Amino acid sequence: MILVMGASGRVGTALMVQLLRESRGALRAFVRKEFDAVRLRDRGVEVAVGELVLGRGIDAAVRGVSTLVYLVHAIDRTGDFVANDLEAARNVVIAARAAGVRRIVILGHIAADPESPSTYLRGRWAVERAFVQSDIPCTVLRAATIVARGSAPFDLATLPARRLPLVPEPRWMRGCIIEPVALADVVQALTLAIDDRDLDGRSFDISGPDRMALAAMAREWAGATGRRRAYVPVPLDAFGASAWATWVLDRRSPRAARLLLEAFRARQVCADPSRRFPLPQRPMSYRQALARLDG
Numbered sequence: 001m002i003l004v005m006g007a008s009g010r011v012g013t014a015l016m017v018q019l020l021r022e023s024r025g026a027l028r029a030f031v032r033k034e035f036d037a038v039r040l041r042d043r044g045v046e047v048a049v050g051e052l053v054l055g056r057g058i059d060a061a062v063r064g065v066s067t068l069v070y071l072v073h074a075i076d077r078t079g080d081f082v083a084n085d086l087e088a089a090r091n092v093v094i095a096a097r098a099a100g101v102r103r104i105v106i107l108g109h110i111a112a113d114p115e116s117p118s119t120y121l122r123g124r125w126a127v128e129r130a131f132v133q134s135d136i137p138c139t140v141l142r143a144a145t146i147v148a149r150g151s152a153p154f155d156l157a158t159l160p161a162r163r164l165p166l167v168p169e170p171r172w173m174r175g176c177i178i179e180p181v182a183l184a185d186v187v188q189a190l191t192l193a194i195d196d197r198d199l200d201g202r203s204f205d206i207s208g209p210d211r212m213a214l215a216a217m218a219r220e221w222a223g224a225t226g227r228r229r230a231y232v233p234v235p236l237d238a239f240g241a242s243a244w245a246t247w248v249l250d251r252r253s254p255r256a257a258r259l260l261l262e263a264f265r266a267r268q269v270c271a272d273p274s275r276r277f278p279l280p281q282r283p284m285s286y287r288q289a290l291a292r293l294d295g
Helices: 010-021 034-041 058-062 081-099 119-132 152-163 171-175 183-195 214-224 239-250 254-264 286-291
Strands: 002-005 027-031 046-049 067-070 103-109 138-143 166-170 203-206 230-234
Touching: 002 010, 002 058, 010 027, 010 183, 027 034, 034 046, 058 081, 067 081, 067 183, 081 119, 103 119, 103 183, 119 138, 119 254, 138 183, 152 166, 152 214, 152 239, 152 254, 166 171, 166 214, 166 239, 171 214, 171 239, 183 203, 214 286, 239 254
Parallel strands: 002 027, 002 067, 027 046, 067 103, 103 138, 138 203, 166 230
Antiparallel strands: none
């Protein structure tokens, strides 16, 4: 039995589609909302509904599971993000141990670091450590910004070009360096990790071949989608103004917007080629990933 936690998110949805396409055996999804559960059940998927931070529904969800795929973060909850993220992971670890789960595959962030000034990235590192130190064999995949409509970091990266005809480019956006990765490559890495026990106990980076600034990501997206925009480099850092503008343009909560934008200030690159996940082909370029965007 494979259990996907976070099955209603952008990566989780794509992974479930792939696993169903491959006609895997027993497959179970874990979601928070009954609405998402209904949609998955309509596709013939067994679904467990619960709340990881509060520890609800986890024991039933992990019963009979051999491989657990963890795609969850607690960014939309109130309270301390790191504490919430870590509490969710600990609750899953306790239940997984008791249920005899044999393997865990976790999707984390390529820039996760305990010393990061970004609260989001510190939380991602804490979750990663909780699973790695659980005594359950664990494979860690650490992705850069995933190019997919509905992926919150990617939506924020392209937000100015989506909403404004005159796009300001403050200094911090021109200095953020990212190797954006296609959703299809992330899903392929996850499915390969689910199948390969030889990857247990190891950590890999998943990133694309193009290294670019956050501002360049938005420009490329606008060009690929036919948006005509004018760009204005701003000599100031203006990070606080960017967080405020994100809330105005996107109506994401100010807290969530700041957490996600702060993560962009860390270099999202694979610094060590030996850590790249061994995909059977070269990862898609940013332009190739943009060409495959849906909707």
